[in-house]
Amino acid sequence: MITVIAILAGLVSPMVFRNVSDAKVAAARAQIETLGLALDTYSLHNDSYPSTAQGLDALVALPATAPIPRNWRGPYLKRAVPADPWGTPYHYESPGVVNPASYDLVSYGKDGQPGGNGENADLTSWGAVAP
Secondary structure, three states: OHHHHHHHHHHHHHHHHHHHHHHHHHHHHHHHHHHHHHHHHHHHHHOOOOOOOOOHHHHOOOOOOOOOOOOOOOOOOOOOOOOOOOOOOOEEEOOOOOOOOOOEEEEOOOOOOOOOOHHHOOEEOOOOOOO
């Protein structure tokens, strides 16, 4: 009986973990989309995106560092800025390296390091692998 349970667990576990991995990737993509909408609204109100130094926290509270937005109408998010599904802060840069007219927003995936495949792959606001 124990052998049968062990065999079943061995067959089912990979499928369960694959679904968890897929769900985290989908959640990160959804969060990046939500943060992008908030950043675009911020930019519409203030004629620029938050600076890298101001970061994503500018979506929740009026930035205290220059450039101080003149028409901040936030908060632009209902809750605090989330970490990615693996518990790591999103990497935000404005002006972006890939998108110099706006921003770069990246989750470095499960490993928290640039590059990688599968669950370790980078997820970006522009839909490609980060440089």
